[in-house]
Amino acid sequence: MPHSGEDDLIARFFAPLAGPGGLGLKDDAALLSVEPGFELVVTCDALVAGVHFFAEDPPDAIAQKALRVNLSDLAAKGACPTGFVLALALPRALKVDGWLAAFAEGLGTDIAAYKCPLLGGDTVMTPGPLMVSVTAFGAVPVGRMVARTGACPGDLLYVTGTVGDAALGLQVRLGALPGEGADHLLARYLRPQPRNVLASVLRDHASAAMDVSDGLIGDLAKMMRVSGTSAEIELACVPVSAQASAVIAAHPGALETALTGGDDYEILACVPPRNAAAFEGGAALAGMAVTRIGHVMKGQAAPRVRDASGAIMAFGRVSYSHF
Amino acid sequence: MPHSGEDDLIARFFAPLAGPGGLGLKDDAALLSVEPGFELVVTCDALVAGVHFFAEDPPDAIAQKALRVNLSDLAAKGACPTGFVLALALPRALKVDGWLAAFAEGLGTDIAAYKCPLLGGDTVMTPGPLMVSVTAFGAVPVGRMVARTGACPGDLLYVTGTVGDAALGLQVRLGALPGEGADHLLARYLRPQPRNVLASVLRDHASAAMDVSDGLIGDLAKMMRVSGTSAEIELACVPVSAQASAVIAAHPGALETALTGGDDYEILACVPPRNAAAFEGGAALAGMAVTRIGHVMKGQAAPRVRDASGAIMAFGRVSYSHF
Numbered sequence: 001m002p003h004s005g006e007d008d009l010i011a012r013f014f015a016p017l018a019g020p021g022g023l024g025l026k027d028d029a030a031l032l033s034v035e036p037g038f039e040l041v042v043t044c045d046a047l048v049a050g051v052h053f054f055a056e057d058p059p060d061a062i063a064q065k066a067l068r069v070n071l072s073d074l075a076a077k078g079a080c081p082t083g084f085v086l087a088l089a090l091p092r093a094l095k096v097d098g099w100l101a102a103f104a105e106g107l108g109t110d111i112a113a114y115k116c117p118l119l120g121g122d123t124v125m126t127p128g129p130l131m132v133s134v135t136a137f138g139a140v141p142v143g144r145m146v147a148r149t150g151a152c153p154g155d156l157l158y159v160t161g162t163v164g165d166a167a168l169g170l171q172v173r174l175g176a177l178p179g180e181g182a183d184h185l186l187a188r189y190l191r192p193q194p195r196n197v198l199a200s201v202l203r204d205h206a207s208a209a210m211d212v213s214d215g216l217i218g219d220l221a222k223m224m225r226v227s228g229t230s231a232e233i234e235l236a237c238v239p240v241s242a243q244a245s246a247v248i249a250a251h252p253g254a255l256e257t258a259l260t261g262g263d264d265y266e267i268l269a270c271v272p273p274r275n276a277a278a279f280e281g282g283a284a285l286a287g288m289a290v291t292r293i294g295h296v297m298k299g300q301a302a303p304r305v306r307d308a309s310g311a312i313m314a315f316g317r318v319s320y321s322h323f
Numbered sequence: 324m325p326h327s328g329e330d331d332l333i334a335r336f337f338a339p340l341a342g343p344g345g346l347g348l349k350d351d352a353a354l355l356s357v358e359p360g361f362e363l364v365v366t367c368d369a370l371v372a373g374v375h376f377f378a379e380d381p382p383d384a385i386a387q388k389a390l391r392v393n394l395s396d397l398a399a400k401g402a403c404p405t406g407f408v409l410a411l412a413l414p415r416a417l418k419v420d421g422w423l424a425a426f427a428e429g430l431g432t433d434i435a436a437y438k439c440p441l442l443g444g445d446t447v448m449t450p451g452p453l454m455v456s457v458t459a460f461g462a463v464p465v466g467r468m469v470a471r472t473g474a475c476p477g478d479l480l481y482v483t484g485t486v487g488d489a490a491l492g493l494q495v496r497l498g499a500l501p502g503e504g505a506d507h508l509l510a511r512y513l514r515p516q517p518r519n520v521l522a523s524v525l526r527d528h529a530s531a532a533m534d535v536s537d538g539l540i541g542d543l544a545k546m547m548r549v550s551g552t553s554a555e556i557e558l559a560c561v562p563v564s565a566q567a568s569a570v571i572a573a574h575p576g577a578l579e580t581a582l583t584g585g586d587d588y589e590i591l592a593c594v595p596p597r598n599a600a601a602f603e604g605g606a607a608l609a610g611m612a613v614t615r616i617g618h619v620m621k622g623q624a625a626p627r628v629r630d631a632s633g634a635i636m637a638f639g640r641v642s643y644s645h646f
Contacts, residue, residue, distance in 0.1 A: 007545070021365075023470070023472075026471060026472060026549045027400075027470055027471040027472065027533075027549075028366060028396040028399055028400060028471060028533050028534060029364045029365060029366040029396050029397070029400050029402075029461075029468070030364070030365045030366070031362055031363070031364060031365070031468055032362065032363040032364075032365050032460075033362045033363075033465070034357040034362070034363070036359060039354055039355065039356045039357070040354070040355040040356075040357070040363070041352045041353070041354060041355075042352060042353045042354070042355050042408060042442055042443060042460075043351060043352040043353070043443070044408040044409075044410055044443055044444050044445050044458065045410075045445050046410040046411075046412060046445045046447050046456065047447075048412055048447055048448070048449045048450075048451070050450055051447060051448060051449065051450070052447070073351040073352050074352070076351055077350075077351060077352045079352075085365060085367040085458050086367075087367055087368075087369040087410065087456040087458075088369075089369060089371055089454060119365055120365060120366070120367055121367050122367050122368050122369045122456070124369050124370075124371055124374060124375070125371075125374060126371045126374065126451060126452065126454065127371075127373055127374070127451065127452060128371070128449060128450065128451015128452045128454070129449065129450060129451045131412060131449065131451070131454055133369065133410040133445070133456045135367065135408050135410075135458040137355075137365075138352075142356070145352070145354055147346070147350055148349060148350040148351060149346075149349060149350065210350075210351050211351060222330070226349045226350075
């Protein structure tokens with residue numbers, strides 16, 4: 001009895017990546033257990049070729065981006081990854097064998113690195129562009145998920161890593177900024193670095209957090225809006241990489257791109273002042289750079305950014321949106 | 324601060340459908356609790372316009388098909404639905420407002436009917452066709468999921484409802500079969516009827532089960548293969564609706580379509596003889612027609628179908644595959 005094509009692809013490329021709950025990818029479904037005293041955080045992000053990545057990107061990078069943008073959400077929520085399912089729509093013209101082998105290899109590397117096994121999924125053909133949709137699961141002790149809605153006036157605002165690299169990397173990729181010496185920016189766009197090492201520190205010390213996927217200013221505004229708060233950040237405090245700094249110095253418009261462009265996948269966290277030392281200490285122990293960039297305020301006003309002179313900056317747009 | 328387009332769509336169309344674990348769809352993630360003594364069954368099915376449904380299908384039917392094909396997997400595994408996440412890729416040309424309102428209405432009807440709340444998801448734009456990917460969750464007592472791999476020689480084979488309606492409905496839709504009097508077949512293709520009422524009966528009495536999404540013969544072959552068994556079914560026992568029966572009588576090729584075509588979403592179950600009476604009784608109490616169509620056998624041979632004369636039937640293909 002010949003195997004159907006999908007079963008064959010699954011057996012060759014994906015079954016070797018499955019965790020025990022994936023049941024060898026031979027069933028209609030997977031099993032996911034939750035330890036007593038824990039609950040599951042569930043997140044879902046879909047990426048479309050030509051929208052969220054370039055169709056010609058290396059297949060292993062596409063796989064890793066699709067998984068990592070979801071791992072980043074789990075990190076921001078203080079959750080420990082427990083697995084994911086993958087829906088993959090393959091264009092008819094794709095050379096499936098070679099492409100899937102590289103895609104699966106990239107996925108396998110991250111599955112091991114982030115201890116997040118494949119549980120199942122669906123592979124379909126599409127007359128359209130490649131699309132990768134991941135639903136990822138993480139465990140948190142019951143009631144301990146770090147919400148987006150928990151910011152309180154007086155909380156300190158922290159961000160991990162550096163801001164704007166990926167948005168500038170995309171502009172380099174598009175030819176709108178020079179490519180010379182921009183390898184770090186390009187790499188940040190191609191392969192996000194989710195901050196999962198910070199999950200338990202956030203859970204212990206942050207009042208609210210989210211990952212910065214659509215730009216620092218716009219995502220800060222979202223978190224403040226759902227928390228019923230406002231905020232102020234100081235431009236001089238916002239951490240910027242050396243390469244981004246050089247680009248911004250040479251191209252004045254690049255500052256706005258760095259602050260409002262997407263794909264950073266850093267974490268923006270609100271930390272009560274009494275927890276600040278413990279938060280910073282925990283981050284240092286985890287090897288994760290965190291920088292205090294401002295504070296949460298009362299009110300419903302849009303968050304403000306003060307430049308070095310103390311003036312409030314204005315932006316043409318605050319956030320990346322495909323709509 | 325203007326909301327981003329995606330946030331606006333979510334707030335208008337999807338937030339009203341969210342269960343408590345969806346956190347108002349204001350966060351990066353959802354929360355999913357599992358009662359002590361239970362574990363989660365996770366399933367994922369993605370549908371692409373032009374491949375799994377027609378782009379011009381009513382939006383409420385598209386929503387319901389996308390959810391129901393996943394509910395069908397949960398039913399086959401003996402799991403009780405607890406929620407789902409939705410990844411939706413919208414073509415740029417779609418008239419988003421009216422389309423999404425109808426899509427959300429269809430989804431809302433099923434969320435209520437199947438008690439399966441929306442937990443979260445992702446909405447993206449695509450230059451390609453509409454795509455809907457659902458990951459659904461169901462609860463089962465620990466260790467009680469009905470596997471696809473559990474068939475034993477001697478088990479009786481049962482199928483719910485009637486076989487082949489949807490595959491014939493698709494042929495009617497494509498103009499390959501006459502449309503007169505085919506409303507039942509068309510409806511079966513457009514809106515699958517997942518057999519969730521049978522979940523606990525399967526859990527209590529079946530040794531293996533799967534839903535029939537790619538054709539009875541091919542899906543039976545899959546279940547036998549992963550169980551390390553063979554099977555024989557009797558054509559005369561296979562339940563067929565009156566409309567399907569009339570089409571098969573008039574168009575000899577339609578029999579193969581009915582037995583090997585996809586989209587039935589009936590459940591194929593293996594039941595040890597000692598459980599047969601209880602299984603049939605439980606199904607009757609649940610109001611679900613089940614029909615004994617054959618039995619599981621030793622060996623690795625492909626399952627056989629005997630016609631009314633006792634001859635073994637041959638099929639050009641055994642299963643629907645997009646690959």
